[in-house]
Amino acid sequence: MSSSVAMLKEARAANFETMQAKVESILPAIEAASEESEALNRLSDTTFELLKANGLYSMLMPKELGGAELPHVDAMRLAERVAWAHGSAGWCVVVNNAVGGVLSVLLPDDGAREVFADGPDTMVAGNGVPRGFARKVEGGYLIKGHWAYGSGIHHAKWIHSGCFLTDEDGNMLKLANGAPRIVVTHHPRDTIVLKGNWDVLGLRATGSFDYTLKDGAELFVPDRCCYDFAVAEAQRGGKQSTLGLVGYTAWGHTSWALGVGRRMLDELAKLASKRVDAFGKMNEGGVFKFEFARAEAKYRSARAFIYQSWGGLADTFAHGGEASVEQIADIKLALRHIHDVISEVSTFAHRAARGASLHDGVMQRFYRDIHSGTQHILMADEIVQECGRVYLGAYGPNAKWEVFGVNG
Structure with a gap:
């Protein structure tokens, strides 16, 4: 590793650790406001201002515009924690970083200055x-x-x-x-x-x-x-900005899925430690322990694939490279796979929880959120087919990923 790359990684690590501490400090308040937000059919003003004040809406924005310009893999760790606290808050964070992040690197200077005249955390x-x-x-x-x-x-x-x-x-x-x-x-x-x-x-x-x-x-x-949509080139933001809408949207939905999936399993484990019914204590049942372990394995394996893929991209960008067709296929497939996994493990958690997940509460809300997020067009089977085409080598020398597939 060159000394310049090592210094860049060290500086980014310090920035990430500062933001990580901020995120952890506001999670209780985001959770506390979640029911108010649900009733309002939008984020509460308190939640919105907390996210804005702590830089959560501008994690991926270029430094030239006042953003943190975190590597996607670092911003993912922060976004998944917000989604763990409240699925809708996490969703709004990743949407603004994806949509706002892309326009912040693609618009010409005068357009970017106009949109972000009030700062990088503009929604x-x-x-x-x-x-x-x-x-x-x-x-x-x-x-x-x-x-x-x-x-x-x-x-x-x-x-x-x-x-x-x-x-x-x-x-x-x-x-x-x-x-x-x-x-x-x-x-x-x-x-x-x-x-x-x-x-x-x-x-x-x-x-x-x-x-x-x-x-x-x-x-x-x-x-x-x-x-x-097809020919815009990054104007600022370094090599990672070359991912464009294809990569930024994959980052967003992946980050969200990691957070809500983890929360569903955490809530089930918490319930199992307390619940006693006609069949005994929940977390002592052999079948339950077996199935819970399998759910953990599925989730953790999907998460490992995600961080392996995004970590590889971060290294590529740090060394001045650009994402290959195969690397984009990896993040696209990892995106769909984590949604398949959280759909499966949340259904297991919902069934295992019985009436506890039936009534209004955290488990029911996260179950509903998960089975809403899986409906997004980016989870389409056709995109997975395009990943298969890449892995089979059935694409041309000038092929390029677009949002819904490979052109070439």
């Missing part, structure tokens, strides 16, 4: 998956549409909206490979209205409402506040 919410339409005009785009899943949108200052690019007649424009052209736009919170439709099984406190533009009219968004 950005919305949906970059194209559900709207944009047509090019002088100096920017005119957009319209209806978007879903605006996690954290109540506290957002800026909105992140993906759009299919069209010509003046509304015909969708295509890339050379036939895929639609997509532009991701960013506009102030006061340009939208919420639909008030977040009536869901779990992740209720994320407030992931649908939204549309005010009066249904077209909105002008300047070029400086947009990036091209």
Whole structure:
């Protein structure tokens, strides 16, 4: 290891340890406010301000904009702890670091300065998956549409909206490979209205409402506040910023899954140490002990795969390299695998807990949150198929990962 790389790692370790101490100090308050947040259908103001004040919304933001610019693998350890305390709080943290993190490295200087004029912990919410339409005009785009899943949108200052690019007649424009052209736009919170439709099984406190533009009219968004989904290149943030939306979103959902999965097993162990029923003490039952050990093995194995994959990426970036197609396949597969595992072990925990998980409470909430998070489009079987294609070597020399698969 070169001396420069060693010094960089030492400095980052010190920064991480400081942030880790901050996170652990606020977890009790986040837990204490969780029921209020659930009732509000969004994070409580107390929780939001705690996360903001302690830099949890800007862990991945570049230092040029005032962010911590932590390696993804370090930020993951912090985000999973927030998700352990409250699933919805963890979700909002990873969404802002993914969505805001990507725009913070891709927007040109004048656009980044505008969005982050109040500092790096500016909340950005919305949906970059194209559900709207944009047509090019002088100096920017005119957009319209209806978007879903605006996690954290109540506290957002800026909105992140993906759009299919069209010509003046509304015909969708295509890339050379036939895929639609997509532009991701960013506009102030006061340009939208919420639909008030977040009536869901779990992740209720994320407030992931649908939204549309005010009066249904077209909105002008300047070029400086947009990036091209397919060709945007990192403007700042070092080598790790080259992961783009593909890697940042995988990081976010993986971090969240680690936290909520761990919490479900921890709650079951706590219950088992106290519960006595007609069959005896719960944690003394042979079948239960066997199945709990298997659940731990599944979770810990999935977690090890995750940190092996992300740790390898951190080393690659520290030495000035960029992620390979195979490395992205690893983090994509690890993402899906941990969701499969937490779905399985949380179902085991729910069944083993019997009535304790049936009623309102921590176990029921985490069970609902887990089985809501598994529904995200990034868990699609088709993405795992693309990982298989990579591992089989069935891709071209210039292949590149996009959000939903490999191009080439």
